[in-house]
Amino acid sequence: MNEPIEAKGISHCSVFDSEKSWYDLLSDDEKILIDKHSVSINFKKGETVCKRGAFASHIYYMEDGLVKVYLEEKNKNLILMLAIRNNLLGMAAIFDGNDKLPYSVTAYTDSRIRMIDINVFRQILKQNADFSFHVINLLNEKTAQIYGRFFSLTQKQLHGRLADILLCLANRIFQSNSFELPLSRADLGDLTGMSTESVIRMMKEFKDDGLIGMHCKSIELLDIARLERISEFG
Missing domain, CATH: 2.60.120.10 (Jelly Rolls)
Incomplete structure (x- = not known):
């Protein structure tokens, strides 16, 4: 399962890829x-x-x-x-x-x-x-x-911040709901304003809840709709 997912709203991590050079x-x-x-x-x-x-x-x-x-x-x-x-x-x-x-x-x-x-x-x-x-x-x-x-960093809870980043990586960076993550857990911490330990804990929660799948560096977003709701409501 490696299909692009539709980007919604303003990206919270990346600059858009302009089609016109x-x-x-x-x-x-x-x-x-x-x-x-x-x-x-x-x-x-x-x-x-x-x-x-x-x-x-x-x-x-x-x-x-x-x-x-x-x-x-x-x-x-x-x-x-x-x-x-x-x-x-x-x-x-x-x-x-x-x-x-x-x-x-x-x-x-x-x-x-x-x-x-x-x-x-x-x-x-x-x-x-x-x-x-x-x-x-x-x-x-x-x-x-x-x-x-x-x-996102100042008004959202930890779950909302992590959902923001995962959706941004899928929508804007890799344009796929399944990708190899080049960022370390410490990098994700810098992006989300969390400690490395909190990122690891949140990622495990998302996996246990069926929101994402993880294997080594591979991540797949399994429930886009729920991730978008978590991102929206923080």
């Missing part, structure tokens, strides 16, 4: 400019793509893979979102008067990311209205997603 909105000359001032780099699972507080010299385009975007403070992390292919990261650093990255990015899986010179990106924003409008839409989408994340 921003690259297609560029003129031929702009594409040449981007290609000349960008480079694709492969990152292995666990490698840091960029660090919060570093000088913002590039925009990061997700060509393939899965990364987490997060804030880090001492020994604690707050995951803002997960990002998959066709997403632009680092755009929060392009407003006037700012020259530092506001968050860190780390690869959850082997990923390929194109690093684009931020000044070239700014130049195209100023001269291409369709491209700028698309970027504004992406920023608004990310803002709405982060609002959803904060609501």
Whole structure:
């Protein structure tokens, strides 16, 4: 059983996979400019793509893979979102008067990311209205997603938070109700604002209640309707 499930509402963990590529909105000359001032780099699972507080010299385009975007403070992390292919990261650093990255990015899986010179990106924003409008839409989408994340973390009980993340992984990341989970239980704890122990306990409860099936790293969502109710009512 490996069929896609319909995504409902705002995702509480990931940025949407846009069907329309921003690259297609560029003129031929702009594409040449981007290609000349960008480079694709492969990152292995666990490698840091960029660090919060570093000088913002590039925009990061997700060509393939899965990364987490997060804030880090001492020994604690707050995951803002997960990002998959066709997403632009680092755009929060392009407003006037700012020259530092506001968050860190780390690869959850082997990923390929194109690093684009931020000044070239700014130049195209100023001269291409369709491209700028698309970027504004992406920023608004990310803002709405982060609002959803904060609501889930602050207003929902543990069961609701876990249901949110499992549905998001199925709907937005893997687009299937059965998938191999690349995240550790500690990663799930960071995503849900729970301790690792609480994640393990909640996952066992969900399994015992027939909501999910688990075998090693494999997870299958068995009762989508009930998970959606748990997510909705927290």
